[in-house]
Amino acid sequence: AKRRNVDLMSTTDHDSIDCQERAMALAGRYGISYITGVELNVTFRYPGSKPVSLDFLGYRYDIGNQELKDKLQLMREHREDRARQILEKLNTEFDKENRGRFTEEDIKKIEDSVDGAFGRPHIANYLVEKGIVRNKQEAFDKYLVKCDVPKYPS
Structure with a gap:
């Protein structure tokens, strides 16, 4: 800068x-x-x-501001829970396609690649890296839209 x-x-x-x-x-x-x-x-x-x-x-x-920090921590925790729920839905889709499931090792690799909030873009990158899809857009179109989980609790 x-x-x-x-x-x-x-x-x-x-x-x-x-x-x-x-x-x-x-x-x-x-x-x-x-x-x-x-x-x-x-x-x-x-x-x-x-x-x-x-x-x-x-x-x-x-x-x-501790109140802000606490709320952001809750939001990050929900985002991480959401990502795991999305991965479970992906495993259901992979089962239908007779494709290997995400393992704890896969989840750890995705988490380790994240600097900040864990979300769908990180999962999309991993799907590309594993050769499951050609690019991030295909990851969203083929899997992540249908396997979505609400961003935040109602």
């Missing part, structure tokens, strides 16, 4: 503020002003229509 003459920046991650202290310190070291940031998924439910899901960026919050 410094080489590109950036003088103000923010870093956001889904449901996580874990990097904020380090990012603030690094920005300060290079004379860059820093704004705290987080990315949250927000679902609007309108009566009589499908829910609308949006990614919402939040800025300038107190990184020491």
Whole structure:
């Protein structure tokens, strides 16, 4: 950022503020002003229509806010549970296709590849890596849309 003459920046991650202290310190070291940031998924439910899901960026919050940290931790835990439920649904699909199932070792490899929130894009990458699909779009089209689990509890 410094080489590109950036003088103000923010870093956001889904449901996580874990990097904020380090990012603030690094920005300060290079004379860059820093704004705290987080990315949250927000679902609007309108009566009589499908829910609308949006990614919402939040800025300038107190990184020491324990209530925020606790809520983000609950969201990450749900995301991890959701990913495991999706993997179980994928195993059901793989059984129908007489294909090998995801093992605990596979799940561990996916988890180890994640820096932050575990979600469907990481599963899609693994499906490509294993040669089950040609690309991420095929992973979503063939498996991840039909094996979906709601993002957050109602």
